[in-house]
Structures are given as C-alpha cells and as structure tokens.
Amino acid sequence: MKIANFIYSLLIIINLLLNNINSKATAKIIDLLQRMIIQKYIGGKHTPEKNILKNKIAYLTRKERKEFELIYTQLINEEIIIRKKKMTKKSTDWHISLNPKKTKIVKEIIDNVWSIL
C-alpha cells in the first residue's frame, strides 16, 4: 500500500508539472522546493509562508500565478509540504516546512523535472 501511495502521489505531481513544463509556474515550484531544501526547512524547522511566496510570485503573470497556486495546493494536499498555523507575538501566521517522510518524492520530482529541462 505504501509503495502504491508513493507512486500515486508522485505521478499526480509530475503530471501537473509536465503539463505546465514550459510555464514559469513549474520552474518556480521547483525553486521553492530547492530553497526549502537548501535552507533545511525540513521537519521541525519552518518558515512563514508569505516570506517565501511573496518573492516567488513577484514576476509572474496572472495566468502563471493561478498555475503556481494549483500545483502548490496539490503539494499541500499530498502532504509533501506541511502547512501549519503558528502563534507569533501578537497574531498567528501560516508556516510551512517540507515533510521529512516524503523527501524521496521530492528528490524524484526534482530529478524528473531537471532531466527534462
């Protein structure tokens, strides 16, 4: 069952990415994943969502932004990115981190997209 789930979630996301392979949304999603890995936002270490997304969406058109949001929500639904509400000093913020149990899927996604690009 675990292997089936792994392949299923991998196929969904790679399909989404390959459908929009020429668009900048795909590349921005890969950048987002790469940034989270290189800064080691995996597991317990998390970061405010708006801080990361603000600059990623900056130079995208409206259509590309929609594509980006579609793939991003898919990543959250598949629990590759963990999204949680965290208490700050005065209010609450949405924080994100990579799921350490699904690092294999992340590696597969990055490798597959890199090989095509």
Next chain:
Amino acid sequence: MSGAFCEQYGNSMRNRILENFLENSGIDIGVPQLADELKISRPKAYEEVKKLIDEGFVLSGRKFRGTQLYDLNAKNPKVTLLKKNFRQCLNTILNSYTNKEDKIKQMLKEQELMIKELQINHKKIVQMIK
C-alpha cells in the same frame, strides 16, 4: 539567510547572491527581490550583481514592469560547475534525511525484537520459579 551551499563555499555576500541565482536557475530575478530575500540593502545588491556581470556569471535579461531582471549565464563553464555542485548539495541534504528515516525504522525493529526476547525470558523465569 545563508544555506548549505554557503556553508561549503564560505558565507560571503557574493556567495549568498550566487546561491540565490542558482536556486532560481532558469528564471530571471530582479535585484529588489534578491535584496528582500537576502535581507541586504538594494544599493549593495546592485553593486554585487554588477560585479558578477563583469565576471561573466550573470546576464541581464528582460524588463518586467520597469524592473531589470537578471539570470545566470548558462554558457559560462564555471556556472555549469556551480550548478553541478549545487545539485550535489541538494542530494546530500535529502539523502541525510532519508537515511535518518531508515535508521529510525531499524531502531524500532530492533526494539521490537528486544521486547519479544525479554517477554520470552520473563516467561521462562516465571516457569522456573513455579
């Protein structure tokens, strides 16, 4: 914010900017965005980017709503080497986390075996006492 790439090559302003360009490889980025992400001033970011352009690492590309965007120079052999190293960095980080998971699974299996052995020994001791 410096990442794993800067940990290997030194945490200088130049390396941090290069790391950001490598993260965004294939996509052009603007200097305001760069300065915002790295939490440095815009004049300093412009200065460093200008140095990188002179060295041939970075090229100026299209303009988006008045802001000039920059991208890595893919034709430069040094850039291809840096890209390779960056990908190796990513792989090592991901591998370390997958290894951790495997180790935890092994530990859990060993603990289960230990508990079973202890239970068997306990039963034997109880029988001996009887």
